[in-house]
Amino acid sequence: MKIGVFDSGLGGLAIARAIMVRLPEYDYLYLGDTKRVPYGNRSQATIHQFVGEALDYLFNQDCQLIILACNTASAEALRHSQQHYLPAKFPDRRVLGVLIPAVEAAVQVGNADRVGVIATASTIESGSYPRELDRLSPGVEIYSQATPLLVPLVENDGLKYARVILEDYLAPLREAKIDSLILGCTHYCLLKDLVREMIDCPVISQDEVVPEKLAQYLDRHSEIESKLGKTGDRSYRVTDLPPGYVDFVRRLSGEELNLELVRI
């Protein structure tokens, strides 16, 4: 059985590759729904449908455990997947997200009474970050900022414009004197160095926290871990493969990956 990593597109590769570095022995199957990316400004109903189809595909491909390496999918669909989808369809499998690891890291750094979050419009509108922060650390103040232009900048070779746009996005968070900032979208891992230059507080990047949290999860859950294949196999699948994606992947992962086109 494999570890599945799902993202709406290719942004999740940053997290997938970081997990593979930390836990190289397992077998991995990455799926990017590049035919319908981005999810960040779709309705909740549509995101539920798309995530459900992706989970069906990955579980039918023998994934024991799936990481929703997409904040929009995690924010909108993780609890629903855990509470309704899994019990009905795959009761012995598991789905994990990327929000809670980021939230845990944010409240653990120093005196984090005021936590900032930047994310896609739909992640912010879902209210999931404030909900999880409040659950883990009641009373913490949360400052959320939708940053809808950052994914297009990452996906369309626009990083050179990121500073001027981030300047505006970060201004209210600086003013609120946040103690830590969560980069609440997998794509933003590619912007972490720039954001760290631009704001004077700890910045939580999911590629740096999710792998360790997954390692701890597998330590605690031997009933899951024992089912995982350990041949170091990797495969990368996408639902659409337009020209230019191979370059984009090289930029994102620093490697030449073999992307396989599939229907889900």
Added chain:
Amino acid sequence: MKIGVFDSGLGGLAIARAIMVRLPEYDYLYLGDTKRVPYGNRSQATIHQFVGEALDYLFNQDCQLIILACNTASAEALRHSQQHYLPAKFPDRRVLGVLIPAVEAAVQVGNADRVGVIATASTIESGSYPRELDRLSPGVEIYSQATPLLVPLVENDGLKYARVILEDYLAPLREAKIDSLILGCTHYCLLKDLVREMIDCPVISQDEVVPEKLAQYLDRHSEIESKLGKTGDRSYRVTDLPPGYVDFVRRLSGEELNLELVRI
């Protein structure tokens, strides 16, 4: 029977509204595939599939004539729709695009030996603009520039950053001393004033040319025109309706439109 106007998202509303102003008597059905927008960086196979599904929907809703008010759809799928889809499925209906009206306008303005085009990556990669320009005016030199960040700027309230990004996109076209510039994406209608400030040649915006070309088409084709209902009915349908779209539509069309959610 109605006139259908199709776009991958809501950008086509700019063209739809301009057509309705020029030809107010007809009945119109607008469809935006907001569940799967944007098309601009998907593969050709995927664009064919999505456009085919949209045409099926609109023809089954009694459209006599469909305008593909999306350059990506026109560039990738118009000829295929006219040569294969229509004869097989709806031989007495018609599909028109937005490329040829723009190309005709570009070569008609003055001494247009050097025509520039800005468009999405997939429209540029399709080679459709050079192909149509060459067919209409052999020997004209074409300078194409993919401008992938402009749609996200329009869709995510980022117009204030358009100048700095357009500065880079337009530089090679200025250097090539183009005689006219085609805005080869429906979204760019919203940027026409800014582009006209920034480049010293006629700028072809499709909302200004498509309505007149459609009027001329209907004059020439009474077998189509005579089938069209003339009650001034309008309806606007979308495949996904996330929060925030009503505001976006107000910005795009200057009006409050009733968007109806449909499955295609």
